Amino acid sequence: MSHVLAIPDTVPGPRPRWAGLPEILSMRRDYLGHMKRLQQRYGDVVHQRLLGLDDYNFFHPAQVRELLIASHDGMIRWERATQVFADAHGQSVLVAEGPAWQRQRKLLQPGFSPQRVQGFVPLMVAASRQALDRAAPAAGDPADIDFEQLMTLLTMDVILRTLFSADGATPSAASEEAAWAVHELGRVAMGEMYVPVSAPLWAPWKRGKRLALRSLDALIRGHIARRRAVRAAMRGADAPPEDLLALLMSLRDEDGRELGDTALRDECMTAFLAGHETSAAALTWLGWCLAAHPDAQRQAIEEVDGVLSGRVPEAADLTRLPWLSLCIKESLRLHPPAPALFSRQAATELRIGGLTLRPGAMLRITPGVMQRDPRWFEEPDAFRPERFDPACGHPEIPRGAWMPFGAGPRVCLGSHFALTEITLVAAMLLQRFRLAPVPGAAPPEPVLNITLRPKQPLQLRLLPR
Numbered sequence: 001m002s003h004v005l006a007i008p009d010t011v012p013g014p015r016p017r018w019a020g021l022p023e024i025l026s027m028r029r030d031y032l033g034h035m036k037r038l039q040q041r042y043g044d045v046v047h048q049r050l051l052g053l054d055d056y057n058f059f060h061p062a063q064v065r066e067l068l069i070a071s072h073d074g075m076i077r078w079e080r081a082t083q084v085f086a087d088a089h090g091q092s093v094l095v096a097e098g099p100a101w102q103r104q105r106k107l108l109q110p111g112f113s114p115q116r117v118q119g120f121v122p123l124m125v126a127a128s129r130q131a132l133d134r135a136a137p138a139a140g141d142p143a144d145i146d147f148e149q150l151m152t153l154l155t156m157d158v159i160l161r162t163l164f165s166a167d168g169a170t171p172s173a174a175s176e177e178a179a180w181a182v183h184e185l186g187r188v189a190m191g192e193m194y195v196p197v198s199a200p201l202w203a204p205w206k207r208g209k210r211l212a213l214r215s216l217d218a219l220i221r222g223h224i225a226r227r228r229a230v231r232a233a234m235r236g237a238d239a240p241p242e243d244l245l246a247l248l249m250s251l252r253d254e255d256g257r258e259l260g261d262t263a264l265r266d267e268c269m270t271a272f273l274a275g276h277e278t279s280a281a282a283l284t285w286l287g288w289c290l291a292a293h294p295d296a297q298r299q300a301i302e303e304v305d306g307v308l309s310g311r312v313p314e315a316a317d318l319t320r321l322p323w324l325s326l327c328i329k330e331s332l333r334l335h336p337p338a339p340a341l342f343s344r345q346a347a348t349e350l351r352i353g354g355l356t357l358r359p360g361a362m363l364r365i366t367p368g369v370m371q372r373d374p375r376w377f378e379e380p381d382a383f384r385p386e387r388f389d390p391a392c393g394h395p396e397i398p399r400g401a402w403m404p405f406g407a408g409p410r411v412c413l414g415s416h417f418a419l420t421e422i423t424l425v426a427a428m429l430l431q432r433f434r435l436a437p438v439p440g441a442a443p444p445e446p447v448l449n450i451t452l453r454p455k456q457p458l459q460l461r462l463l464p465r
Helices: 018-029 031-042 061-070 079-089 098-112 114-135 147-164 173-192 204-234 244-250 261-292 294-308 315-320 322-334 415-432
Strands: 045-050 053-058 075-077 143-146 342-346 350-352 355-357 362-365 433-437 446-449 451-454 459-464
Touching: 018 031, 018 045, 031 045, 031 053, 031 446, 053 061, 053 355, 061 350, 061 362, 075 079, 079 173, 079 204, 079 261, 098 114, 098 244, 114 147, 114 415, 143 147, 147 173, 147 204, 147 244, 147 261, 147 415, 147 459, 173 204, 173 261, 173 446, 204 244, 204 261, 244 261, 261 294, 261 322, 261 415, 261 433, 261 451, 261 459, 294 315, 294 322, 294 415, 294 433, 315 322, 315 415, 322 415, 415 433
Parallel strands: 053 362
Antiparallel strands: 045 053, 075 342, 143 459, 342 362, 350 355, 433 459, 446 451
């Protein structure tokens, strides 16, 4: 199968009508379904005319790499998306563009280096142990639990420990409120993407968003204020915690100035939201994939038992669990936490595969469609972890066909953190339990609200080992 795509001079797509409102409404109802239908009907490069904008969708790995890597400097984030995200993230590295983004990315990179992440492994292990202790059924009996909530609160504990050195070992009303706030912001943001301007925050129907922003802002600013107070009281007497907040507070710009409270708040908010929500989604879907495929789960359990022999995992063990890593990779293929909204706008004239894109053109990439393309993945809807093992005989998967963390200069800053966390949590989970679907329950239905989650909270049966 050729991995090269020639783009025709005239890009196919739906006939423009009513300023593209039918397409916008279809995207709002079922974004991933709409994009899949576009690709199936029109091919790998599809043009839509939406509210006066030329909107190009790219579904071929060759063009995706060209867009995100070779043409990166000629693009900016879609303006509407940055407006929506800025409501929660402020001007963090997620939202910033140009020199400001380059400066912030360079400053933050050391905080997510493999060496730094390795230092967080004991915190991840502690959070996992306490969450799984709480989840253990009484008297060793099987129990049906809200697995999604378990993973959501566990990953929140991890990010609170690694970001603020806060112990979220016991779920509280505050942590449950924060979990609700994260979900609410994603749900509201998904709808706001499809209107030119958001209603003011004081509008009566924005009450949920107001409460969510207020809750998360109080959480983040409260931790920053407490850390500043502790530092002032200590006056250098003791070493500060080696967490991400300490790293952020140690950063200095070109003039030697430290980050102000607003800049600290923005970067902490992005680390909190991105570091918690995407890992929770990934672990939720991994739990379902393993529960629904007992043979793959059995092989993962045998591997974990053989490598760990009952002890807690360490950083050095991560590379010694190849089958579990393949299961994680396949789960991320089927259910990427961020399956869409990799939207850019051309800032200058761009040439992609021979196609000329004018400034202002919208460029969309949808990993959730690409990662189920039968040209690159045999039996694309099946859970087959071995497909990523070069020795299994599966056809070569082209670079760019699997990209749950993005690609190019704006690849997810926390990808190593996420994979480390997911692997550790999964290993400790499988040490204690076998997972099974709840008898009679329907398979979870994915729904996109910025991240991909089950439409209904995922219930799984835990069987103590």
